Amino acid sequence: MIDFDALSQKVIDGDVEAAGEMTRAALKAKGNAEEILNRGLLPGIRKVGELFGAGKYFLPELLMAGKVMNAAMAILEPELSKAKVGPRGRYLIGTVRGDMHDIGKNIVVMLLRSNGWEVMDLGVDVPPEDFCAAVAKGNYQIVGMSALLTTTMSGVKDTIEALKAAGLRDKVKVMVGGAPITQGWATRAGADGYASDGAEAVIVAEALIREQ
Amino acid sequence: MSMTGLERIMTTLKHEEPDRVPHFEGGIAANVMEQILPGKSEEDFIEFMDLDAAVVHYRWFTKYEMIDERKRVARDMWGGLVKFSSELLPHPMGPALKAEKDLDSYKGPDPDEDWRYKVVEKLVKRFKGQRAVIPVLPDIWNVVKDFLMGDVWYFTAMIENPALIQRASEIPLNFYLRFIRNCISAGADIIWVHGDWAGTKYPFASPQHTGKFMGAYLKQLVGECHKLGVPCLKHTDGNIWPVKDVLLNAGIDALHPIDPAAGLDMAVAKAEIGHKVCLMGNVSCIDVLPDGTTEDIRRATKECIKKGGKGGGFICTSSNSIHTGVPGENYTTFVKAIQEFGRYPLDLG
Numbered sequence: 001m002i003d004f005d006a007l008s009q010k011v012i013d014g015d016v017e018a019a020g021e022m023t024r025a026a027l028k029a030k031g032n033a034e035e036i037l038n039r040g041l042l043p044g045i046r047k048v049g050e051l052f053g054a055g056k057y058f059l060p061e062l063l064m065a066g067k068v069m070n071a072a073m074a075i076l077e078p079e080l081s082k083a084k085v086g087p088r089g090r091y092l093i094g095t096v097r098g099d100m101h102d103i104g105k106n107i108v109v110m111l112l113r114s115n116g117w118e119v120m121d122l123g124v125d126v127p128p129e130d131f132c133a134a135v136a137k138g139n140y141q142i143v144g145m146s147a148l149l150t151t152t153m154s155g156v157k158d159t160i161e162a163l164k165a166a167g168l169r170d171k172v173k174v175m176v177g178g179a180p181i182t183q184g185w186a187t188r189a190g191a192d193g194y195a196s197d198g199a200e201a202v203i204v205a206e207a208l209i210r211e212q
Numbered sequence: 213m214s215m216t217g218l219e220r221i222m223t224t225l226k227h228e229e230p231d232r233v234p235h236f237e238g239g240i241a242a243n244v245m246e247q248i249l250p251g252k253s254e255e256d257f258i259e260f261m262d263l264d265a266a267v268v269h270y271r272w273f274t275k276y277e278m279i280d281e282r283k284r285v286a287r288d289m290w291g292g293l294v295k296f297s298s299e300l301l302p303h304p305m306g307p308a309l310k311a312e313k314d315l316d317s318y319k320g321p322d323p324d325e326d327w328r329y330k331v332v333e334k335l336v337k338r339f340k341g342q343r344a345v346i347p348v349l350p351d352i353w354n355v356v357k358d359f360l361m362g363d364v365w366y367f368t369a370m371i372e373n374p375a376l377i378q379r380a381s382e383i384p385l386n387f388y389l390r391f392i393r394n395c396i397s398a399g400a401d402i403i404w405v406h407g408d409w410a411g412t413k414y415p416f417a418s419p420q421h422t423g424k425f426m427g428a429y430l431k432q433l434v435g436e437c438h439k440l441g442v443p444c445l446k447h448t449d450g451n452i453w454p455v456k457d458v459l460l461n462a463g464i465d466a467l468h469p470i471d472p473a474a475g476l477d478m479a480v481a482k483a484e485i486g487h488k489v490c491l492m493g494n495v496s497c498i499d500v501l502p503d504g505t506t507e508d509i510r511r512a513t514k515e516c517i518k519k520g521g522k523g524g525g526f527i528c529t530s531s532n533s534i535h536t537g538v539p540g541e542n543y544t545t546f547v548k549a550i551q552e553f554g555r556y557p558l559d560l561g
Contacts, residue, residue, distance in 0.1 A: 014371060055414040055454070060370040060421060067368060100295060100303030103363050104411075125297065149535070179412050179473060180498050197413060 002026045004039040011044025012051075014064030016071050023072045033079035037116070041072050045114040049199030062107065062198070069114040087118035089209045092134050092172070093144040094122030096155030101148035104178065107198035108144060115202050128155075128162035135168045141209050142193075144201065146178040153180055160190045173208040177201060217264030217343035218401060225443050225465050225490050227525040233517055233554030235547060236265035238348060238406065238447055238468070239533035247540025255338050261547050265344035266335040267404065271301060273328045273347070273391070289321040290359035290384075307362040312376050320383045323390035329398045336399030344401040346445070349391060351407025352429035355384035370421050377425055385429055389436050396440045403437045403444045405430060409459075410450025412474045419455050427458035434463040445492065449532060450474045460488055468492035469531045470520075478519035482526075490525045495546060497530040502537040506545050513549035518560040528554060 007026065010019035019041075026036045048065040051057035057065075091112055095105055102124045112119050122134060126145075135143060143163070147153045156176050163169040175193040176186045186194035193208050195201035215223065215231045223230035245257045258266050276286035276294065284296040291308030309315060335345045357366040360380050369376050392403055407426075409415055415422055430446065437444040443465035451474035452459060452467075459467060470481045470493040478494050485491075493516070495501060500512045513528065520526040528550045534543050553560060 058415065058417045058421065060367045060417055063364055063367045064371050098297060100297050106364070124303070125295075197411075 002029060002031045002036070002040070004036075004043075007036070007040030008044035008047065011041055011065055011068050011072075012047050014061055014068055016064070016068050019068045020071045020075060023075045027075065027079060032083075033076045034083060034085050037073075037076055037080070037085075041069060041076075042115060045069050045111070046202075049111055049202060053197055053199035059103075059107075063110070066110040066114060069110075073114075088116040089118070089142065089205065090138070090140045091117050091119045091142045091144060091205060092122065092131070092138060092140040093119060093146075094126035094131065095124045095178075096145050096147045096152055096159055097125060097127045098155055099147045099149060099152035099178075100124045101146075104148065104198070105144075105146050108146075108177070108195075108201045111198040111202050112205065115206075117202075117205070128159040131159050132162050132166045132168055135163065135172055136166065140172055141212060142173045142175055142205055144175040144177070144205075146176065147181065148178050149180065153178070153185070156181070156191070157189045164190075173212070175201065175204060175208065216341065217262075217339075218341060220264050221344045221402070221527065222443075224524045224526060227487070227490065227523065229524040229556040231556060233521050233550055233556075234264040234527045235529065235550045235554075236263045236267055236344075236346070236527070237529055237534050238267060238404065239269060239535070240543070241534060241536040241538070243536050244534050244538055244540050244543055248544055255335065258339070258343065261544075262551070263343065263547075265346045265402070266339050268331050268335060268345070268347045268400075270348050270350055270406070272331040273349070275327075276302070288359055290355065291318075292359040294359075304358040304362075307358070307360055307365070309360050309380070312373070315376075315379060318383065320387055323387045323394060328391070329394055332395055332398045332400055340399055345399060346402045346404050347395045347400050348404045348406050349388050349433075350384075351405055351409075351426065351448075352381050352384045352388065352433070353426045354407035356380045360384075367417070370417060370425055374424070381425070381429055385432060388433060392433065392436050392442075393440065396437075396442055401442065403433070403442055404447065405433055405444060405464075406447045408450055409448040409455060410452045410474065412450060412471075414451055415455045416450075419458060422455040423458045423461075427455075427462050430459075430464070431462040434465075438463065447492075451476065456485060460485065464489060466490035466492050466527065468527075469529060470494040472496050472531050473498055478516055482520050482522070486520070486525055490527065491520050492527040492529050493520070494531045495528070497532050497535060497538060501530055501534070501542050501546060502539070504542065509542055509545045510549045510553075513546060514553045514560055517550070517553050517558065521554060521556075521558050521560075524556075 007022045052062045173192040176191045177195045183194045193204040195204045220230040220234040249257050278286045288294045293306035294302035295305050296302045434444040445466040446464040447468040449471045467489050470476045495512050
């Protein structure tokens with residue numbers, strides 16, 4: 001019998017080796033890859049997100065859990081592909097033009113991927129036209145953008161306006177985040193969602209696709 | 213008789229009241245200076261605004277080798293790749309180390325090269341005894357995280373391989389211990405260590421990890437300054453409250469900026485730690501200074517001085533820096549408000 005709680009705990013503990021061994025053992029014991037993901041790994045990474053959001057876990061613990069998830073997903077991936085298990089959603093992300101700060105964005109990417117999202121990361125300093133081109137070309141449900149500085153916050157508005165001008169605004173939900181951004185500012189800028197950290201970003205993203 | 217800027221700062225660092233609350237900034241964007249005093253040098257600007265210190269940012273101590281002019285990508289002095297943007301400092305793109313074994317053959321920069329100290333010498337020549345000359349250097353942990361290892365490797369190594377971080381940290385530590393000695397020999401009055409320890413909600417690492425990987429090295433930098441008779445200031449944005457004891461235990465003389473964007477309040481800081489460390493801050497450069505009216509700026513400045521100024525031990529600054537989004541006239545209003553409301557004995561109602 002597969003001990004899903006124990007596997008979750010290995011994610012919470014950031015124990016890459018043990019989580020990998022348990023994932024392999026679970027598959028060998030004829031476990032279903034999707035069930036291992038949904039009942040073992042995802043509850044673990046969600047708990048890590050909660051602990052991070054509550055200030056009980058910090059970046060080292062969060063990034064270790066991300067490493068565990070990457071290792072375990074690499075083991076599960078071939079089985080998930082065979083079973084044609086699709087992503088929870090498709091997410092496009094980047095920091096806005098002029099903003100080079102990416103650690104917050106990278107955490108959001110890691111947590112989204114760990115929670116089963118397919119994420120296209122455009123990187124840093126992404127001009128509005130690049131966001132638009134990616135939205136036009138890809139089949140994304142959400143576009144996330146971040147700005148760490150007051151001087152680059154205007155890039156968020158510029159990108160939303162560019163999406164409108166290109167007739168793409170209704171194709172996607174827009175989420176924003178970053179140190180100087182608040183819920184009020186995000187709403188005024190025309191975003192659909194705002195998150196103050198990576199854990200909240202996953203919750204908000206899931207709520208937004210439920211609305212679609 | 214009014215004090216010199218240097219006397220003003222040294223007096224407040226001793227937790228005594230100077231003639232007025234001192235003011236200087238860790239960074240003032242070139243476009244702001246140009247709006248206020250077109251065509252003049254930074255030294256002229258410092259004198260024109262009557263700032264109490266001339267701060268030498270560490271970009272003046274670093275040389276970059278341009279790798280790709282079009283993409284604005286360069287190699288920094290630690291061997292990593294950085295990208296230039298409109299910000300004051302280029303952003304790290306690729307660390308110098310790819311694997312632990314790279315440390316075996318790694319050769320760091322030379323802290324004794326004369327050119328590094330030319331700006332300090334120039335400012336000392338112009339301002340010695342009148343305004344404090346304050347070189348800024350980065351926190352040791354920031355150098356290792358940003359330029360030697362990269363953030364993901366650095367943070368996971370806190371758990372997986374702490375010995376690697378400790379080994380890598382020795383490189384910038386030895387560089388900056390020597391750098392501090394050289395700056396002080398060149399006439400610097402104060403040293404200022406910059407580097408964030410926290411995001412707006414929480415510190416980047418637990419108090420235990422913060423102490424081990426950030427605090428321990430800061431303590432050595434502060435110790436070197438004190439051994440040479442010079443105060444050491446510390447800047448960190450974010451909610452540092454859960455790790456404030458680590459900062460205080462490092463022996464810093466002043467803490468900047470008591471970040472209001474992270475929910476920190478100058479009055480609370482004054483009551484809880486103001487007797488242990490001089491406080492620097494914290495008029496918001498997120499909203500008040502870029503977007504406020506003259507009255508908004510004057511009100512916020514008065515309030516800030518009222519909260520932090522009593523008894524000295526306080527330097528009024530912005531909540532980070534005077535960045536490109538702060539209109540020149542707003543910065544002028546801010547400086548004038550500090551000079552008006554910051555006269556001791558304070559009488560702010």
